[in-house]
Amino acid sequence: MDTKQQNARRRGFIPGLLLTSGILFFFIMLVFPLGEVIYRSLKDGFAVYASAVTAKNTLSALKVTLIAMVSAVLVNTFFGLCASWLLTKFEFRGKQVLSALIDIPFSISPVIAGLAYIMTFGRMGWAAPFIDWLNELLGTDISFVFSVPGVVLATVFVTFPFVSRELIPVMQAQGSSEEEAAVMMGAKGFTVFRRVTFPHIRWALLYGVILCAARAFGEFGAVYAVSKARGKTFTLPLEIDALYMAGSAESITHAFAVSSLLVLLSIVILIVKQIVEYRGKREA
Amino acid sequence: MTGKKQQGKRVLPGFGLTMGITVAMLSLLVLIPLASILAYSFRLSFDEFWELISRPNVRQAFLTSTGCAFLAALINCVFGLNLAWILVRYDFPGRRLMDAMIELPFALPTSVAGITLSRMYSDQGVLGQLLQKIGVKASYSKVGIVIAMVFIGIPFVVRALQPVLEKLPKSLEEASEMLGASRIYTFRRVILPELMPALLTGFGLALARGIGEYGSVIYISGNSEKAGTQVVSYVIMQKLNSGSVDYEGAAAIALVLLVVSFLLLFLVSVVQIAAGRRTKG
Amino acid sequence: MYVEMKHINKNFEDYEAAKDINFGIEKGKLVALLGPSGSGKTTILRMIAGLETQDSGDLVIEGKVVNDIPAGKRGIGFVFQNYALFRYMTVQQNIAFGLEVLKRPKQEIAARVEELIRLVGLEGMEKRYPDQLSGGQRQRVAFARALAPNPQLLLLDEPFAAIDAKVRKELRAWLKQMIAKVGITSIFVTHDQDEAVEVADEIIIINEGRIEQMGTPIEIYKRPRTSFVSQFIGTSVVLDHFGGFGGFEGLKEGCQVIIRPEFVECFKSDNQKFKSLMPFSEEGEITGIAFRGSYLELTLLVNGVYLTANRSLERRPVAVGEHMRVLLYRVYLLEEGDAHLYKNKLLAGVDVEGL
Numbered sequence: 001m002d003t004k005q006q007n008a009r010r011r012g013f014i015p016g017l018l019l020t021s022g023i024l025f026f027f028i029m030l031v032f033p034l035g036e037v038i039y040r041s042l043k044d045g046f047a048v049y050a051s052a053v054t055a056k057n058t059l060s061a062l063k064v065t066l067i068a069m070v071s072a073v074l075v076n077t078f079f080g081l082c083a084s085w086l087l088t089k090f091e092f093r094g095k096q097v098l099s100a101l102i103d104i105p106f107s108i109s110p111v112i113a114g115l116a117y118i119m120t121f122g123r124m125g126w127a128a129p130f131i132d133w134l135n136e137l138l139g140t141d142i143s144f145v146f147s148v149p150g151v152v153l154a155t156v157f158v159t160f161p162f163v164s165r166e167l168i169p170v171m172q173a174q175g176s177s178e179e180e181a182a183v184m185m186g187a188k189g190f191t192v193f194r195r196v197t198f199p200h201i202r203w204a205l206l207y208g209v210i211l212c213a214a215r216a217f218g219e220f221g222a223v224y225a226v227s228k229a230r231g232k233t234f235t236l237p238l239e240i241d242a243l244y245m246a247g248s249a250e251s252i253t254h255a256f257a258v259s260s261l262l263v264l265l266s267i268v269i270l271i272v273k274q275i276v277e278y279r280g281k282r283e284a
Numbered sequence: 285m286t287g288k289k290q291q292g293k294r295v296l297p298g299f300g301l302t303m304g305i306t307v308a309m310l311s312l313l314v315l316i317p318l319a320s321i322l323a324y325s326f327r328l329s330f331d332e333f334w335e336l337i338s339r340p341n342v343r344q345a346f347l348t349s350t351g352c353a354f355l356a357a358l359i360n361c362v363f364g365l366n367l368a369w370i371l372v373r374y375d376f377p378g379r380r381l382m383d384a385m386i387e388l389p390f391a392l393p394t395s396v397a398g399i400t401l402s403r404m405y406s407d408q409g410v411l412g413q414l415l416q417k418i419g420v421k422a423s424y425s426k427v428g429i430v431i432a433m434v435f436i437g438i439p440f441v442v443r444a445l446q447p448v449l450e451k452l453p454k455s456l457e458e459a460s461e462m463l464g465a466s467r468i469y470t471f472r473r474v475i476l477p478e479l480m481p482a483l484l485t486g487f488g489l490a491l492a493r494g495i496g497e498y499g500s501v502i503y504i505s506g507n508s509e510k511a512g513t514q515v516v517s518y519v520i521m522q523k524l525n526s527g528s529v530d531y532e533g534a535a536a537i538a539l540v541l542l543v544v545s546f547l548l549l550f551l552v553s554v555v556q557i558a559a560g561r562r563t564k565g
Numbered sequence: 566m567y568v569e570m571k572h573i574n575k576n577f578e579d580y581e582a583a584k585d586i587n588f589g590i591e592k593g594k595l596v597a598l599l600g601p602s603g604s605g606k607t608t609i610l611r612m613i614a615g616l617e618t619q620d621s622g623d624l625v626i627e628g629k630v631v632n633d634i635p636a637g638k639r640g641i642g643f644v645f646q647n648y649a650l651f652r653y654m655t656v657q658q659n660i661a662f663g664l665e666v667l668k669r670p671k672q673e674i675a676a677r678v679e680e681l682i683r684l685v686g687l688e689g690m691e692k693r694y695p696d697q698l699s700g701g702q703r704q705r706v707a708f709a710r711a712l713a714p715n716p717q718l719l720l721l722d723e724p725f726a727a728i729d730a731k732v733r734k735e736l737r738a739w740l741k742q743m744i745a746k747v748g749i750t751s752i753f754v755t756h757d758q759d760e761a762v763e764v765a766d767e768i769i770i771i772n773e774g775r776i777e778q779m780g781t782p783i784e785i786y787k788r789p790r791t792s793f794v795s796q797f798i799g800t801s802v803v804l805d806h807f808g809g810f811g812g813f814e815g816l817k818e819g820c821q822v823i824i825r826p827e828f829v830e831c832f833k834s835d836n837q838k839f840k841s842l843m844p845f846s847e848e849g850e851i852t853g854i855a856f857r858g859s860y861l862e863l864t865l866l867v868n869g870v871y872l873t874a875n876r877s878l879e880r881r882p883v884a885v886g887e888h889m890r891v892l893l894y895r896v897y898l899l900e901e902g903d904a905h906l907y908k909n910k911l912l913a914g915v916d917v918e919g920l
Binding site (some may be wrong): 453455456458459460461463464465469473474476477520562563 | 614653663696697711713812
């Protein structure tokens with residue numbers, strides 16, 4: 001508080017300039033686009049908006065998006081908990097390497113993720129014969145590309161490190177002494193986690209889940225590579241792309257109408273994230 | 285030493301279990317698929333590989349992606365520092381809201397951002413018309429690509445700088461002030477070196493994201509081979525589209541893109557380590 | 566007077582950091598601002614530096630009102646509590662910083678830096694970074710950096726707070742000697758009375774934004790003027806209802822007094838040295854003995870109150886429960902916040918000091 005007041009008093013030319021340029025940048029880069037989406041989605045009236053939002057393709061895309069998002073959150077939460085336990089509670093050879101490998105999806109192009117799945121599980125992929133054999137054996141017909149499972153896998157890939165990234169620093173800072181004490185008192189594995197570790201990491205976990213969900217419902221490049229059937233395997237971002245690329249003024253308005261749904265969702269996520277962050281800080 | 289330490293740590297249960305799950309999931313979901321790209325590329329002879337990646341449009345795409353991402357990351361360093369500074373140092377109405385909104389580019393789907401930016405900066409869009417007046421064509425040009433990359437990269441820089449700025453002791457600036465230094469001199473000589481490692485991290489992350497970016501870029505870029513506005517991700521994606529499927533080409537370009545991304549991240553961490561060493565002689 | 570504060574007031578929101586502060590410091594003196602934490606002493610120091618601005622009042626340095634002169638132009642050196650060394654600069658670069666700001670010629674800077682490094686005894690460490698130095702070495706760098714532009718006044722904020730207790734004593738002596746050598750007027754802030762007494766020529770005691778007393782360490786120790794000072798300086802026992810001691814009949818029954826260990830003499834009833842004082846002494850019982858390294862601290866129950874007395878290790882051993890003769894030389898009488906020395910009337914004319 002002190003610092004801020006002092007600065008307020010010293011406010012002169014430079015702080016004024018910084019505030020102006022910062023706020024201007026903020027409005028132009030971050031606020032205007034939101035206004036643009038809302039404006040364009042409602043340009044042709046509410047009836048058009050409603051018809052775009054309730055179109056068959058939109059609803060199908062919404063379903064696929066939710067499936068992919070929930071799967072990604074579940075898988076990556078499970079993985080994040082395992083990986084962060086492993087990386088913070090034990091010392092072993094190759095720990096740094098493992099930790100770096102987990103972060104790979106964070107720093108590579110999502111298009112590469114899609115490509116990687118096609119090359120593994122696609123018609124020409126080396127795992128294709130194995131999957132065919134498996135399908136024959138089980139009498140199923142599951143495909144991992146150009147299908148909903150493919151969309152799910154691609155989404156899991158791009159959000160892979162999100163939960164573990166949030167958990168590791170918190171668990172690292174916490175150390176292991178509390179868990180060791182619990183083990184000394186005879187507590188068993190999962191009990192130790194549930195009773196001792198979990199209370200410390202729940203806000204970080206929730207935070208990771210939120211980030212994971214946000215990225216999952218918005219993923220485009222990776223999913224685009226493995227999903228080609230509109231109305232079947234398209235997610236909302238793909239549906240927006242299809243509407244926009246159709247090119248007619250009407251379909252572009254529809255694209256923005258569907259976009260407005262996602263804008264709303266991302267704003268909700270940002271608000272929840274802010275609350276979680278605030279509560280986490282207050283508890284710590 | 286390490287043996288003793290390991291034993292101490294292994295008091296806790298779950299080493300084998302979590303190790304198994306972590307390695308299995310990592311391999312199945314990330315490493316094996318990525319290795320497939322490698323395997324695919326190795327089916328090509330070196331000459332074939334070279335021919336695929338040295339085509340003019342591929343070379344141009346790499347130039348465009350890295351060049352625009354570099355420029356965008358630089359711009360983000362300037363404005364990211366600006367935003368982080370006012371968020372940490374000044375109190376103004378709406379500060380908390382601004383703080384939350386900084387991460388909008390993380391939360392907003394890239395295709396939504398892409399079509400919106402494309403419309404805003406087109407010659408009929410609000411900002412596009414403004415830029416047109418000063419003779420800048422934004423949408424369907426490299427300027428547009430940079431704008432999209434600035435949008436998606438800004439949170440990386442702000443979020444890297446904020447915690448460091450918050451922890452920077454006020455007394456450092458006061459010490460400089462007592463020795464007669466101006467605010468600008470203090471910033472350049474005292475504050476900036478303290479922020480440099482975080483700024484580099486933000487720069488590296490924004491750069492890596494920009495180079496591989498797809499969704500937010502492809503609408504505003506126009507994807508014209510002639511104008512050189514195709515990005516690498518777009519070129520790869522093109523090769524996956526029905527009608528012109530070219531897996532070898534896609535794999536070769538993807539491999540180079542992977543190498544470029546890793547190399548850049550590696551470089552950034554080297555510079556970072558060097559910066560960290562500077563305090564220790 | 567070299568530095569003067571005239572009717573200085575300063576408020577932070579709901580907290581008064583300085584209430585009508587007036588004092589003057591002579592040129593060349595080493596002065597301590599002593600007070601408990603939150604007393605406003607650091608704020609006073611920062612106002613002199615120009616890092617805080619007073620709400621009202623004048624600050625005068627060398628006869629000039631400096632209220633509107635910015636911190637960097639007041640010609641003041643400042644040593645921060647945690648030294649605030651620039652981490653990304655070597656020892657040499659840290660010390661040169663102030664001179665570079667003044668755009669002095671390169672050769673002059675190099676010569677001055679070398680001179681200072683020699684002065685503070687950091688030869689051979691010129692190229693090190695602050696992270697590679699010990700706490701004491703960092704303090705030396707901070708000191709040299711503050712002195713580099715030849716300031717007329719040196720301010721130090723809790724200069725020993727960040728140093729291990731072990732080296733602290735050594736550094737106190739070093740700093741006092743160094744300041745004497747440079748001959749610079751200096752003011753330092755501390756909450757540690759031993760530090761103030763040992764290092765300073767003069768002490769200003771601050772409490773709740775007010776000056777309680779100003780004077781040499783001996784003056785303050787011997788003649789505390791307020792109840793706060795009498796309790797803050799030295800160790801002491803406060804008695805809320807004093808009475809029943811011979812020689813103090815002149816005091817009102819049940820008044821508040823402060824008794825220091827050195828005001829209390831205790832001896833065995835067969836002691837020959839104190840034989841002449843025996844008639845003036847009271848009966849007391851030892852209820853506690855604590856070993857304090859070079860002496861014993863005795864707790865004595867006398868006339869229903871507990872007193873503390875120090876006893877040399879050279880004297881005969883004592884035990885808990887043993888009955889002793891206890892003599893009270895004097896007390897500080899507290900009245901409406903002021904402290905007055907009150908001597909034992911029975912001892913008037915007896916040569917107590919000679920004992």
